[in-house]
Amino acid sequence: MELLPASMNQHDVFRLVGGCFLALRDGTSVQLPENVPPAVLEASGLAAMYGALCARFGLNADSECIAAGMMLRATNEKRWSGLQQILGSLREVGINPVVFKGGALVARWPGLLATRPMDDFDLLVPQAQLRSLRRFLIGDGFREDNEHTPISHWLSKGALVWRGEGIAHQNLDIHSRVTESPACRSLTRSMLDTDQSAEGVRVPDIEDSICMIALHVVRSGMARPLKEYIDLLWYIHGMDDAQWRSTVACAKRHSLDPALYIVLRQAIHCSAMPDLDPQLALVLRDRLDKLESRLSRWRRAGIDRLAPADRPLSPNLRFKHPLLRRSVVMFVGISSPWRVTAAFFSYGLSRLADRVIPQLRRSS
Numbered sequence: 001m002e003l004l005p006a007s008m009n010q011h012d013v014f015r016l017v018g019g020c021f022l023a024l025r026d027g028t029s030v031q032l033p034e035n036v037p038p039a040v041l042e043a044s045g046l047a048a049m050y051g052a053l054c055a056r057f058g059l060n061a062d063s064e065c066i067a068a069g070m071m072l073r074a075t076n077e078k079r080w081s082g083l084q085q086i087l088g089s090l091r092e093v094g095i096n097p098v099v100f101k102g103g104a105l106v107a108r109w110p111g112l113l114a115t116r117p118m119d120d121f122d123l124l125v126p127q128a129q130l131r132s133l134r135r136f137l138i139g140d141g142f143r144e145d146n147e148h149t150p151i152s153h154w155l156s157k158g159a160l161v162w163r164g165e166g167i168a169h170q171n172l173d174i175h176s177r178v179t180e181s182p183a184c185r186s187l188t189r190s191m192l193d194t195d196q197s198a199e200g201v202r203v204p205d206i207e208d209s210i211c212m213i214a215l216h217v218v219r220s221g222m223a224r225p226l227k228e229y230i231d232l233l234w235y236i237h238g239m240d241d242a243q244w245r246s247t248v249a250c251a252k253r254h255s256l257d258p259a260l261y262i263v264l265r266q267a268i269h270c271s272a273m274p275d276l277d278p279q280l281a282l283v284l285r286d287r288l289d290k291l292e293s294r295l296s297r298w299r300r301a302g303i304d305r306l307a308p309a310d311r312p313l314s315p316n317l318r319f320k321h322p323l324l325r326r327s328v329v330m331f332v333g334i335s336s337p338w339r340v341t342a343a344f345f346s347y348g349l350s351r352l353a354d355r356v357i358p359q360l361r362r363s364s
Helices: 010-026 038-044 047-057 063-092 102-108 110-114 127-139 150-155 185-192 206-219 227-236 241-253 257-270 278-292 297-306 322-333 337-363
Strands: 098-100 121-124 158-163 170-175 196-198 201-203
Touching: 010 038, 010 047, 010 227, 010 257, 038 047, 047 063, 063 102, 063 110, 063 127, 063 170, 063 201, 098 102, 098 185, 102 110, 102 121, 102 196, 102 201, 102 227, 121 185, 127 158, 127 170, 185 206, 206 227, 206 241, 206 257, 206 322, 227 257, 241 257, 241 278, 257 278, 257 297, 257 322, 297 322, 322 337
Parallel strands: 098 201, 121 170
Antiparallel strands: 098 121, 158 170, 196 201
16 A cells, blocks of 8 residues: 555545445444545545445445446346355355455345455465365366465465456455464464354454454554455444443453554554544444553554554555564564464475475476
């Protein structure tokens, strides 16, 4: 994500984020702005979602934006149907992946399929099934990049495969773990052990889904597409205190309570929620304050340095390199230092294997 132009008021972007969320939640366009400037749409990454919502409510918007919204719905429905066919075929050969991240969201709430941008679908299987899953998909017409070695597949989280063009393009991110081992190993196990399903596919429970968003933020260096903050707000806006306590306990169990604090603070700020829905903002702020009280002074200082509330729109380019994102940044967001250290070396070894092994093969 690029830095915002100096001439742009980033609060316009935040109001668009919050307006899109409230339009989805309430089914009305009261807080949805009309005629949003192209620069704001581009900075937010929400042009297609906004276009789909404007078409739904009959609001004025750029014709290209409306077209993008219509294309989003058609594309998502085509790809979701294709994914369900793939999963059905996989079940016939004894592989039943867990669909997570955006795929889990639209499985639980199919109505979001018309508005939630889907770059790919993420599938999680046990490590022992990863090779069989890759072989099945390649045999079914998928392509895979050849830059990863078997050692890299074993050490890192998985592989990316794709097939088709245009609206029929299918992009699958297949995982055997949610991030490099052993960081968040418990989250991987918990998601694989899920007994929940929606729309005929296995999905993680809501607490683990929220933890996955939090992990995604810290793993990426604190800069994420703003649609993921809408995802977070969607999950938690209707939670009672008991379910929120369960979510916090889940995050602590996975060593992700600092990451949950980071993502909730960013979501409140980047959705302009205090302006758009003060009552919800008060509830979220109370939960945020209680999360903050659980953090040590040094961790709060590190979060303020690396993950200020507006970080998604102002990425710190010094921490963009993967080696830094998987070390310095993850130390702040994950409360188990030894697991982050081990994950850092796991990532480094997998990248080293990707470089060295092909060269050795060519030289021999």
